[in-house]
Amino acid sequence: MEFFAVSVEAPQEWAARGVAGVPTSADWLSQFHDAVMVDLVNEALTNSPTLESRAALVRASKAFARAARSQRRPSVSASASAGVTSTSNNFGGNSDRSTDGTYGIGLDASWEVDLWNRIGSGIGAADADLVASQADYAAAELSVAAQTAIAWINLNEALAQERVAVLTFEARDRVRTLTERRFQRGLADALDVRTARSALAGSEATIAARRQLSGEAARRLETLVGRYPSAEIQAPAEIASLEVITPEGNPALLLSRRPDIAAAEARITAAGLRAEQARLAMLPSLRLTASAGTNTTEISDLFDPEQIAANLIAGLVQPLFTGGNLDAQRDAAVAQAESAVANYAAAALDAWREVENALAADILLANQEDAQARALEEARLAEELAERQYTSGTITIFNLIDAQTRRLNAESLLVSARASRAANRVAYHLALGGGLPTGTGSSQSVIMDTPKNAALRGRS
Template structure:
């Protein structure tokens, strides 16, 4: 800013005072009230309790990118859908915008290291009252033309600006980790929904095949009824079985449509214009290498974000400490000012000012002390958030490992039950054809066989879901292609 009236000449000692102030600034520039930052500690178990015997330990590769972890499932359709997450998912795009905002705040805080320079032009006319005594300009109208440049700079004596930059930089790193966390979460949600839809397609195919078989059996029974070989009860039982199975198949269509709509939203497309063709082939879960618990702290983006927020809170303590020390402001201005426009550019119209200002707060009623206490409390809260994130991460890994371990045993047991139910159906059908049992026994065997097959398909879907959740809990595979490494010996 600049003044509309000429500044008084500075004393001769002003340049020396300015030089002395600049020298003090250079000597004190290394001073900082920032407490030394130490990464908060968290209790890390020696191994995962839920890991099945024989699971291999993954070799850590911190510098390697996580890569598209979903390729471990070897599904081209899933790969195409996952590719749309970064482009079209609105939650990811919001996280990108928040990261850009955080990076802009770093630039904003870093600008405090540099002086602020302003320039301006002004023209005004003023008249002094004629009834004021003792003024030479009483009753006169005086124009004023002025132009000037001013600069001000606050040396970072006690690290306030530097701590603010460090805090903003840590927040930006946390936002970057948040973005990776959102990407991981959205891609995992998409994979879970996709495999749920695939499971519905498998069950739909099973039900459709059953409807076709039941319809053929009903047609045969109706011929036997017409020939007098059986009574009407067998036809009624077959009709009931057929229509009940058709009802189940229709119910699958309703659930599949809802799942397809959810996938459309995750990929950023309107639900009304998005379709996925049915795929009744069974998908198999991949073998997933399990890392050491300590590696989880290095790979999970939410843990990284929580740790960076601890660093940011630590920097805010330094900012609060710096408020107890005085601020030094160096300012200078230069310009031209004249009552008449004609001599405006001449040397006599020149005005300038230069000088330092040191100011500090002597009493504020405890405001700065309260701010410091608040910053310390914020730091303690960030440490608690970090440790809670670690606990939740280990819980999620253990939940997924336990689920996979139990589901493996459950799938093996269910496969034996399904095989036995299929054998029972064949034997019962043969006995009915031989006239040894009623058709009610066949219907019962069909119901048991269909139920067991659907349960087997549902267990397979739960295994895929648990595999996805484990990959998300581990922060993705350790390296591109790591998910294809055999996990069992």
């Protein structure tokens, strides 16, 4: 068998933190302390059409593996025939025609001796395909879980942003009322009134825009969990506060945790075995054939041992000239194996990049969240001060609206920062190949097996 080496070097620690950690907990969703999120993920895993499609592909791979193993067994076929034979006799000027029935049965068997393990290579390739499809299913499970968790975070973010817009509308409505009263007392002019009303209308438009986004987020989540997208799902408009990530595992261990890497590794095995199978197809093949049957004019003689004719033949076939077909098939199989190796290397690099990105982003997002929280506190104090000063007539309405706008922006940015950090945490655990909630019936056990062991298990 040709050997296809994978050369991907992994450091012993994560560059983003400069440390190596311990393997992560399988139930990463528990870190969010959100029972609704866990329930939604379980619902998505139960109802996802994507997973149904992947499960069907696993069943197909199992069937292909059974078909490959069947090639090592003899094939037997039976036949039966019935006919009429008409004979014309002309004797002494008299013509006579006789009609006789003919009946036959036959049994044919053939078996190819796997001299060079060509059939065995095909069986191994089919088993590796099965492992790859199982790993693909595990990767799809993780993806669906992560998409659902992020969709839940996005819905809470959208509702929180909508709530900020409503609070801003209420604040600007108070300013509009105050300005109109001041105008009636001659303490404000028409410009102030128009400005207050314009700011209020702008806040109303913001509410409509954010309500549209929250509806879209709700329908997105409902679709993921298999519900009709009616935007009826409820959420508290809250995003969990998270601790800073403690780096877990190391780059080398990551490759044994991720199902997409397991799938890529299994595809290397399958492609390598098919390249070997294509090479062995150029060698002689030995086939044993046997047949037995009867052909008689009497039905009662069909099963008469004296009427049965049988033969047994052993044939050795060596391909001599195929127009270059076998060479081309071998070259194509080798090229596909080389492609599988390159795909594995690309998948490994992508996996490391995703973890490094998530680790680096967590630090920056934590700093951003902290700074934005301080900015919001200052903006709220400034808004309160501006309201008092406007009421007393020491500042203009433009100063007040500017203060309100700063508070709105600061609160909106804080919501976005928390949501981004929560979504990044989900992406981090997805990049690590983290597990799923207990009791989901996850198939992820396959990712902890080598392709060889999993393939052997699949044969039982």
